[in-house]
């Protein structure tokens with residue numbers, strides 16, 4: 001990038017793109033240039049001044065194609081955006097330029113044989129408003145179900161509520177097909193299906209703009225939410241593991257939170273005993289009795305229960321205390337708190353968790369999301385961190401890695417460092433084909449910006 005954006009006449013860009021809806025209004029552009037990067041004190045420092053120059057809001061794919069062709073011709077960077085709930089500055093325009101707001105590509109197209117075809121900017125909540133009456137729901141959704149878009153989830157997310165049955169977005173078969181526009185002089189519109197969808201998943205929109213998706217769904221159940229209290233974290237973990245392994249028990253969520261993190265769940269506090277670890281679960285109604293048996297065996301007590309979807313007083317859906325929402329509750333009380341993301345996996349995964357807790361104690365209050373990973377049960381650690389310095393944070397990360405835990409660093413905007421720390425060759429090759437000038441969400445893909453010789 002030549003950094004010559006200061007010479008661009010953005011009013012002229014807006015006029016050239018008309019009738020596509022464009023704004024250069026400062027406050028609005030700033031607002032649409034931000035996501036939840038501030039979860040990380042490290043990113044907050046680095047990214048707080050980032051903003052684009054213009055927000056373009058296409059209403060259909062033809063307008064996306066026109067915007068990309070124009071930006072390619074004028075060498076303008078383009079950063080796609082759904083609802084901006086992503087973490088790590090994924091949707092932030094590091095080099096300025098155009099923020100491509102896809103939230104108006106929000107049509108539900110069809111539902112057939114358990115597969116929904118939708119436009120990328122459709123909110124997850126609205127997607128399910130179409131499918132639930134027909135007995136279908138998303139296999140899994142992020143805890144931002146009420147705010148995030150499906151395109152943003154596929155391009156920026158990883159898993160969530162339902163991953164205990166179905167794994168994550170990168171597990172083959174969890175996205176059937178997608179339609180994607182390339183960043184070239186004459187943008188191509190690609191229809192990808194089967195394994196061909198993989199390079200576009202969790203690529204932060206660096207190798208194409210997704211306009212439509214075909215999502216495989218799951219049969220819906222009458223779900224029940226439950227909160228279970230335990231004497232200690234070890235007993236709660238036993239329930240997590242037992243639920244994960246109970247293949248006959250239909251469940252959607254198994255979250256374990258130690259008191260150090262649960263103490264921030266203000267709307268739930270009336271039901272919680274101070275000092276106790278808890279499990280937050282969503283279980284299919286027919287599995288209720290088996291669930292109660294497993295709770296008893298693990299030494300827990302159900303302290304709160306209700307049908308999912310019914311709001312009791314001020315208590316939001318239980319899933320809004322889980323996944324990346326857990327940290328949000330803590331941040332509401334204490335802005336110095338941040339978090340980590342690691343995978344406790346392998347035959348000794350419960351032991352790894354126990355050792356982590358013994359080593360860091362209340363410096364990293366434990367939060368676990370049990371999930372099905374490659375066909376077996378494991379737990380994602382999204383432990384809180386009582387932040388003192390970046391140096392200390394990276395010492396904790398180094399300890400976890402040395403203990404055999406994979407860490408997806410939530411304190412970097414670099415795609416590879418936030419994930420597997422290795423170059424995804426297929427993702428890189430796909431970028432070379434689709435965005436040869438490197439104009440899509442620049443600065444995020446290390447393999448592109450700093451290629452190995």
Ligand SMILES: Cc1cc2nc3c(=O)[nH]c(=O)nc-3n(C[C@H](O)[C@H](O)[C@H](O)COP(=O)(O)OP(=O)(O)OC[C@H]3O[C@@H](n4cnc5c(N)ncnc54)[C@H](O)[C@@H]3O)c2cc1C
Nearest residue numbers: 082083084085086143149151152153156157158205210323
């Ligand atoms: C409170 C909270 C809870 C969360 N819980 C979870 C969770 O449970 N699981 C999880 O995986 N994530 C979670 N996240 C992260 C985030 O909410 C999800 O990944 C979410 O689905 C992102 O959707 P969005 O529409 O807001 O995307 P955005 O934030 O707008 O975008 C995400 C990324 O995708 C790119 N993008 C957006 N739309 C497109 C498109 N159409 N084509 C190409 N690229 C595109 C953006 O450039 C960006 O890189 C959470 C975040 C918060 C703040």
